Amino acid sequence: MSAAAFPAVAERDISGTWRALYHEDFPERVPGPSLVEYYGLPINEAARARGLAWDASILSLPEHQCRPHPADYGSRHSNVRIWAEFHPETQQLVAYRSRREWQAVERTIWMDGRPHPPPNAPHTWQGFSTGEWEGDKLKVTTTHLKHGYVRRNGLPRSDRAMLVEYFYRNGLDHLTIVRIVDDPVYLTEPLVATSDYRLDLELRIDAYPCDIVEEVVGLPPGYVPHHLPGQNPAIDDFATTYGLPLEAVLGGAVTMYPTFLGGEPGALPRVRTIEPVRAAGAVAGAAAEAGALEILPVQGGVYLIAGPTSNAVVQVGADGVLVVDTHGAGGGDALVAAIRTLTDAPIRYVVNTHAHPDHIGGNLEVIAAGQSVAGGNVARAVSDAGQGAKGIAHENVLLRLESLESPPPYRAWPTDFFVERPKDLFFNGEAVRVIHQPAAHTDGDSIVHFRGSDVIATGDVFSTVRYPVIDVEHGGSIDGIIDSLNRLLEIAVPRDRQEGGTMIVPGHGRIADEADVVEYRDMLTIIRDRIRHLIAQGYTLEQVKAERPTLDYDPLYGAAEGERLVEAVYASLAAGGADRGGLTSRDRR
Amino acid sequence: MSGRSYRIVVLAAAVALLAARAAVAQGEPNDARSRAPLDLEGIWVSVVTEDWRWRMVTPAKGDYASVPLNAAGQAAASEWEPVDGEPSCLAFGAPALMRMPMHVRIRWADENTLELRTDRGRQTRIFRFDSNPPPAAPSRQGRSVATFDGTALKVVTDSLLPGWLRTNGVPYSDATRVTEYYNTHEAFGREGFTVTTIVHDPVYLQTDFVTSTTFWKVADDGDWQETPCREPASQ
Numbered sequence: 001m002s003a004a005a006f007p008a009v010a011e012r013d014i015s016g017t018w019r020a021l022y023h024e025d026f027p028e029r030v031p032g033p034s035l036v037e038y039y040g041l042p043i044n045e046a047a048r049a050r051g052l053a054w055d056a057s058i059l060s061l062p063e064h065q066c067r068p069h070p071a072d073y074g075s076r077h078s079n080v081r082i083w084a085e086f087h088p089e090t091q092q093l094v095a096y097r098s099r100r101e102w103q104a105v106e107r108t109i110w111m112d113g114r115p116h117p118p119p120n121a122p123h124t125w126q127g128f129s130t131g132e133w134e135g136d137k138l139k140v141t142t143t144h145l146k147h148g149y150v151r152r153n154g155l156p157r158s159d160r161a162m163l164v165e166y167f168y169r170n171g172l173d174h175l176t177i178v179r180i181v182d183d184p185v186y187l188t189e190p191l192v193a194t195s196d197y198r199l200d201l202e203l204r205i206d207a208y209p210c211d212i213v214e215e216v217v218g219l220p221p222g223y224v225p226h227h228l229p230g231q232n233p234a235i236d237d238f239a240t241t242y243g244l245p246l247e248a249v250l251g252g253a254v255t256m257y258p259t260f261l262g263g264e265p266g267a268l269p270r271v272r273t274i275e276p277v278r279a280a281g282a283v284a285g286a287a288a289e290a291g292a293l294e295i296l297p298v299q300g301g302v303y304l305i306a307g308p309t310s311n312a313v314v315q316v317g318a319d320g321v322l323v324v325d326t327h328g329a330g331g332g333d334a335l336v337a338a339i340r341t342l343t344d345a346p347i348r349y350v351v352n353t354h355a356h357p358d359h360i361g362g363n364l365e366v367i368a369a370g371q372s373v374a375g376g377n378v379a380r381a382v383s384d385a386g387q388g389a390k391g392i393a394h395e396n397v398l399l400r401l402e403s404l405e406s407p408p409p410y411r412a413w414p415t416d417f418f419v420e421r422p423k424d425l426f427f428n429g430e431a432v433r434v435i436h437q438p439a440a441h442t443d444g445d446s447i448v449h450f451r452g453s454d455v456i457a458t459g460d461v462f463s464t465v466r467y468p469v470i471d472v473e474h475g476g477s478i479d480g481i482i483d484s485l486n487r488l489l490e491i492a493v494p495r496d497r498q499e500g501g502t503m504i505v506p507g508h509g510r511i512a513d514e515a516d517v518v519e520y521r522d523m524l525t526i527i528r529d530r531i532r533h534l535i536a537q538g539y540t541l542e543q544v545k546a547e548r549p550t551l552d553y554d555p556l557y558g559a560a561e562g563e564r565l566v567e568a569v570y571a572s573l574a575a576g577g578a579d580r581g582g583l584t585s586r587d588r589r
Numbered sequence: 590m591s592g593r594s595y596r597i598v599v600l601a602a603a604v605a606l607l608a609a610r611a612a613v614a615q616g617e618p619n620d621a622r623s624r625a626p627l628d629l630e631g632i633w634v635s636v637v638t639e640d641w642r643w644r645m646v647t648p649a650k651g652d653y654a655s656v657p658l659n660a661a662g663q664a665a666a667s668e669w670e671p672v673d674g675e676p677s678c679l680a681f682g683a684p685a686l687m688r689m690p691m692h693v694r695i696r697w698a699d700e701n702t703l704e705l706r707t708d709r710g711r712q713t714r715i716f717r718f719d720s721n722p723p724p725a726a727p728s729r730q731g732r733s734v735a736t737f738d739g740t741a742l743k744v745v746t747d748s749l750l751p752g753w754l755r756t757n758g759v760p761y762s763d764a765t766r767v768t769e770y771y772n773t774h775e776a777f778g779r780e781g782f783t784v785t786t787i788v789h790d791p792v793y794l795q796t797d798f799v800t801s802t803t804f805w806k807v808a809d810d811g812d813w814q815e816t817p818c819r820e821p822a823s824q
Contacts, residue, residue: 023655026655039642137740137741168772168785178801257690258709259812259814260645
C-alpha cells in the first residue's frame with residue numbers, strides 16, 4: 001500500500017464539550033488504582049522501587065493536596081471542554097484551549113508554530129504543547145512537564161519526559177485521544193494509552209475549587225510518609241485479591257505483550273521491540289552545559305543567567321543591579337556582558353550563596369564592573385571607596401576563602417559579611433533578604449529572597465539536575481539541606497494548584513517553583529531515612545551502599561553521584577547522630 | 590421524492606459515474622488500495638497497557654467492570670461458568686477480537702478487500718470496500734463494509750452471531766453492530782495504529798460500548814504464535 005504522507009484532507013476541528021467514556025479501566029480511572037497495581041506499564045526497576053516506597057498518605061500533606069493530574073495522565077480523567085482561539089484579524093488558528101473539570105485543569109495547545117521554551121524555562125503540570133495537523137488529525141507534542149506519574153499509585157514519571165498525543169475526531173461525535181509518553185528516566189519504552197469521549201452539547205464543566213487544609217495535625221516538620229525498602233505492607237494485596245502472579249502486577253514492558261501469556265514467570269519479553277528515540281529536548285541545563293549563557297526572565301525584576309557551571313540570578317531596576325553568584329572562574333566577563341544586555345545600570349551588589357568556585361569564580365570581574373554607593377568619611381578618606389560592587393555573603397564564606405591555600409584575590413571577596421541575623425536590603429523597590437542556611441550544602445550557605453518579585457535564589461541547597469553535594473568536611477549536612485528545603489517550602493506560596501506563585505531558582509538547573517522543591521525534599525528525606533534506618537541496624541558504609549538506597553532516583557541524577565550522596569549522608573549522619581529527623585510510615589503506625 | 594428532485598439525483602449520479610470512468614480512462618486507479626490514506630499492511634502486536642485484568646487473564650464471573658451492561662446483559666453474564674483450557678471462540682467475534690492480546694497480520698487480499706488475520710484464536714476478518722454489499726449469513730466476524738473517513742479506515746460490521754465481549758461471558762447479541770475507526774500514528778520511532786471500537790447492542794447494552802486499542806508494528810513474524818480458541822458445543 002502506498003499512502004501519501006499526509007493526505008490532503010480537511011482538518012477536523014476538535015472543539016466541543018466532550019463527555020469522558022470510562023469503558024476501559026473504570027476502577028483505575030474513577031475510584032483509583034490499587035496499591036501495587038503496576039501491570040501493563042513499561043516501568044523500569046527504579047520506577048518500581050519508587051512505587052513500592054510510595055505511601056498514599058503523602059497525598060494528605062498540604063503541599064500535595066491540590067496537585068492536578070499532569071497532561072499525560074489528565075486525559076484519562078474528567079470531562080473536557082475544548083475551544084479554538086483565532087487571531088482577531090487574520091482568523092488564523094492560534095491555539096486550542098481546554099478545561100477539565102477535576103482540579104480545574106486548563107491547558108493550551110499552541111497552533112501558531114511558536115517554538116518550545118528553552119531548557120531552563122519552568123516546567124508545569126500541563127507542560128508546553130504545540131500542535132500540527134497531519135491531514136485531518138491533530139498531533140500534539142508536549143515538553144516542560146513537571147514530575148508526575150504514569151499511574152496515580154506512586155509510579156513516577158520524570159520531568160524529562162516528552163508527550164506526543166494524537167486527537168482523532170471519529171465521525172461527528174466521537175473523540176479518541178492517543179497519548180504516547182517517553183520517559184528516559186523511568187520507562188524502558190514509550191507508554192501508549194487512549195481515552196474516548198462523546199460530544200455532549202448539554203454538558204457543563206463546573207468550577208473546582210481546592211483549599212489546602214491540615215488533614216493530619218501533630219506531624220513533625222518535614223514529615224514525608226514512605227515505606228522503607230522491603231517493608232511495603234501491601235505488596236501482594238492486589239495480586240492475592242485477583243489471583244494474579246506477583247510478577248505480573250509488578251509490571252514492566254514484558255507484561256504489556258501477548259507473549260507474557262503463559263510464559264515463564266519473569267521471562268524476558270520475546271517481542272522484538274524497536275529502540276525508542278529518547279526524549280532529550282526537555283532536559284534542563286542542556287544549553288548551559290553546551291557553554292552558552294541563557295538569559296531568562298523569572299518574574300518581577302529578576303532574571304536567570306544560566307552559565308556553563310552554575311546559575312547566576314540578577315535583579316534589575318532603577319537602583320541598579322544585584323547579582324547572586326557569578327558563575328565559575330573566567331566566567332565573570334561573559335556574565336557582565338549578559339547583564340549589559342538587560343540594563344546599563346550599575347552593578348551595586350554581588351551576593352554569594354556559598355564559597356564554592358563554580359559560584360564565586362566570576363566575582364573579580366563582576367565586582368570590578370560595578371559601583372557601590374559610598375559617602376561621608378569613607379568617601380572623603382578613601383579615594384576609590386565607590387569603586388566596585390559590594391560583595392555580600394555569610395561570615396563562613398569569608399572564613400572558607402581565608403583557609404584556602406590559593407585564595408582568589410582579595411578584591412573578589414564578598415567582604416560585607418553577616419553572621420547571625422539575615423542581611424536585609426531594600427533595593428529596586430523591594431525587600432531583599434539574604435538568609436543563612438546553617439550546615440546545609442556547606443556551613444556558609446545563603447538563600448536570597450526577593451520579596452516583591454516573589455523569587456528565591458537558593459544556591460546549592462536545591463537543584464533540578466543533580467543530587468546535592470554535601471560538603472561534610474566544610475560543615476555541610478543532610479539534615480541541614482533538608483531543613484533548608486523545608487524552609488524554602490515555608491516561604492514559597494504557590495499561585496494555584498500548587499504551581500507558580502513564588503518562583504525558585506536553583507544553583508544548577510531550571511527555574512522551579514514550590515512543587516519542584518517538594519519533589520526534591522521528598523527524595524532527600526526518603527533517602528536520608530533509609531540510610532539512617534540501615535545505620536541504626538549497624539550497617540557499615542559498604543553495606544549501606546550495597547542496599548542501593550538511591551536506586552529509585554539514580555536514573556535522574558546518576559548512579560555514581562548517588563553513591564557519592566550515600567557516602568556524604570552516611571558521614572553526615574554518623575557525625576551528627578542517626579537518630580535525628582522525621583519518621584517513616586512504619587514509625588507512625 | 591418529487592419528479593424534479595428525482596431527476597436531479599439521477600443527473601448527479603450520472604455525473605459522478607462519468608467522472609469515475611473518466612478518471613479510470615485517464616489511468617488514475619480508483620480502487621481502495623490506490624486511494625488509501627493510511628498504510629495498515631504488515632504485522633502488528635497489541636499493546637496491553639489498559640484493561641489488563643480483563644484482557645490478559647480471564648476475569649472472575651460477574652466482573653464486567655467498565656462495560657455498560659443493562660439488566661439483561663448482567664443476567665446473561667451471570668450464567669457464565671469457567672472452563673479450563675483455551676478460551677472460547679465466543680470471545681473472538683468482531684466486537685471483541687481487537688481487544689485480545691495477539692498479533693494481527695493485515696494485507697490487501699485484492700484491490701478492494703483488506704484481510705486481517707490473528708494468531709491468537711486464528712480468526713480472519715474481511716473488510717470489503719463495497720457500499721452495497723450482498724446479504725450475508727450471521728457469522729463470528731460478520732459482514733464488514735470499509736470506507737475511508739478522512740485519514741481513517743472506517744469499518745462497519747453487522748450480521749454477527751452472538752458472542753462475548755470478554756472471556757468471562759459478558760454478552761453481545763446478534764443484533765450488534767460494530768463501528769471501528771483505524772488511525773495510524775508515529776512517535777518516538779514507533780509506528781502504530783489505534784482502533785476505536787464502538788459496539789452498539791440494543792439487547793444487552795445501556796449505551797454504546799467504546800474502547801480504543803493500540804498496536805505497534807513489528808518487523809517480522811518471529812513472535813507469531815497461532816493458538817486456537819475452543820469452539821462452543823453449539824451456536
